[in-house]
Amino acid sequence: MSSHSHAAHDGHGHGGGHPLVGHLVPYSTLFATGAALLVLTVITVAVRYVDLGEANIYIAIGVAVVKATLVSLFFMHLRWDRPFNLMVLVGSMLFVILMMVFCMMDVGQNEPTVAPGNAPLVQTYLDSNAPFAPVTSK
Amino acid sequence: MSHATHADSHGHDGHDGHGHDPHGLHAKYPFLAHHFDTPNQQFESGKLGMWAFLATEVLFFGALFVMYAVMRFTDPEVFSFASRYLDTILGGINTCVLILSSLTMAIGVRAAQTNKKGLLVTCLALTLAGAIGFLVIKYFEYTHKFHLNLKWGEAFYQPVDEAEAQLVKTEPAPVANPVLAIASPNPSAGAAGAELVSLPPVDRTAIAAPKAGPDGVVSIESLKEKAAAAASHAHEEIPHLVDPGLPPNTHRFFAIYYIMTGLHGIHVLIGVGVIGWLLVMAMRGRFNSNYYAPVDFVGLYWHVVDLVWIFLFPLFYLIH
Numbered sequence: 001m002s003s004h005s006h007a008a009h010d011g012h013g014h015g016g017g018h019p020l021v022g023h024l025v026p027y028s029t030l031f032a033t034g035a036a037l038l039v040l041t042v043i044t045v046a047v048r049y050v051d052l053g054e055a056n057i058y059i060a061i062g063v064a065v066v067k068a069t070l071v072s073l074f075f076m077h078l079r080w081d082r083p084f085n086l087m088v089l090v091g092s093m094l095f096v097i098l099m100m101v102f103c104m105m106d107v108g109q110n111e112p113t114v115a116p117g118n119a120p121l122v123q124t125y126l127d128s129n130a131p132f133a134p135v136t137s138k
Numbered sequence: 139m140s141h142a143t144h145a146d147s148h149g150h151d152g153h154d155g156h157g158h159d160p161h162g163l164h165a166k167y168p169f170l171a172h173h174f175d176t177p178n179q180q181f182e183s184g185k186l187g188m189w190a191f192l193a194t195e196v197l198f199f200g201a202l203f204v205m206y207a208v209m210r211f212t213d214p215e216v217f218s219f220a221s222r223y224l225d226t227i228l229g230g231i232n233t234c235v236l237i238l239s240s241l242t243m244a245i246g247v248r249a250a251q252t253n254k255k256g257l258l259v260t261c262l263a264l265t266l267a268g269a270i271g272f273l274v275i276k277y278f279e280y281t282h283k284f285h286l287n288l289k290w291g292e293a294f295y296q297p298v299d300e301a302e303a304q305l306v307k308t309e310p311a312p313v314a315n316p317v318l319a320i321a322s323p324n325p326s327a328g329a330a331g332a333e334l335v336s337l338p339p340v341d342r343t344a345i346a347a348p349k350a351g352p353d354g355v356v357s358i359e360s361l362k363e364k365a366a367a368a369a370s371h372a373h374e375e376i377p378h379l380v381d382p383g384l385p386p387n388t389h390r391f392f393a394i395y396y397i398m399t400g401l402h403g404i405h406v407l408i409g410v411g412v413i414g415w416l417l418v419m420a421m422r423g424r425f426n427s428n429y430y431a432p433v434d435f436v437g438l439y440w441h442v443v444d445l446v447w448i449f450l451f452p453l454f455y456l457i458h
Contacts, residue, residue, distance in 0.1 A: 020167075020177050020178070021177050021178045021180075021181035021428070021431075022181060022251060022430075024248060024251055024252070025244065025247075025248060027245070027248070030241060030244050030245055030248070031241070033241070033244075034237060034238065034240075034244075037237045037240075037241075038234060038237060041230065041233050041237065041451075044451075044452055044456060045226065045230050045456065047456075048226065048452075048455075048457075048458055049458075051458060052458070056457075056458040057457075057458075060452035060453070060456050061452065061453075063452070064448050064449050064451075067448045068445050068448055068449070071240060071441050071444060071445055071448070072441070072445065074244075075240055075241070075243070075244040075437075075441045075444075076437075076438055076441045077434075081185075082182065082185075082186075085185065085186060085189045088186070088190060088192075088193050089189065089192065089193065089196070091193070092192075092193035092194075092196040092200070093196060095197065095200070096196060096197060096200030096201075096203065096204070099200065099201070099204050100200075100203070100204045100207055103204050103207065103208055104207060104208070104211060107207075107208050107212065108211070110212070
């Protein structure tokens, strides 16, 4: 099928329903893609109820990436399209990932917003006035 | 292929168009705009333009996904707590609805390519039904949450009715031992407190009112009431304000939830508009195997709407 690439359709647009432009995707491919997407949806919902610790979110995102790949390759014809269209999509995604990585590197260095122990005002009061509080140096 | 090479010699300088039509392509294909040489060039140019638009959509949603990541990394407990208020079943049904409507859209493109007008109209109608069905389910999800005040910002902290307002109400005055109440929100500390109260009296006037917290110091009694109210309900029935497990800043989850699913919902709404327009055009027989670019390009848009939801669904509904 991939031999029917772009720009090769000029001039035979009327025979057998073959399009003048673009690429025909067989019904079997479309239905197989749809079925795979539904199965993957069931899998990712099922994994939600199983405690795999850290792995849960990676599996969820991994399944989503596989589903996104199936949609873009087969439903969106990128499998047979001009490579430049794929580059446009992947390029935009790379920039999103770039922003994501740098933001997460930054957030990873943040101090925790919730300090352990009591709030400062409460701790001051406890130190000075609590029953049996240790005598603190003034 | 030969006219593609000929095109360079006479195609670009003069836009008086139809005078320069050595292969009769413009006469043969009325849909071929005068500034394109071949139907294929026109189709591929339009498609590239569509992909450029879709790239901006990816960046548009990408910024929100980065925002989501930062918020979830900052408050992971908020996300694992609040996602239980989302209906996984409804979300899963909506995922399947979008996938099936993507499938019917892809079949519709093939139908247009093969001159099957009836199939094209059927597929577009099914896709439109999927889009509207998605919005209807989303409407029920939204209204349910609005009813429970599961909203963004300050509204998240408003009791939904008088009964909940009484449950949430905290009274600073009747605290027997303010020191213990301040020091420990754990209700079991009250037992130890009973013994300690007989110890040297505490100068209550020395306690400054807390700066933060509109309801003042949390009393042990109110915590006990909350725990009792929580225990007497199934989990989903607990009003979030009296759920003892409510982490601070849970309203943030609903802020990002409404922003992302709302923006996606607007895209679905736009999809309803353009697919409806396609349906009317298809019924009028405007598309055929030579000219079906609008079907193909709206299909690409619709698949991107599906793609975004494929990521939104696990990130909001499927947090373990």
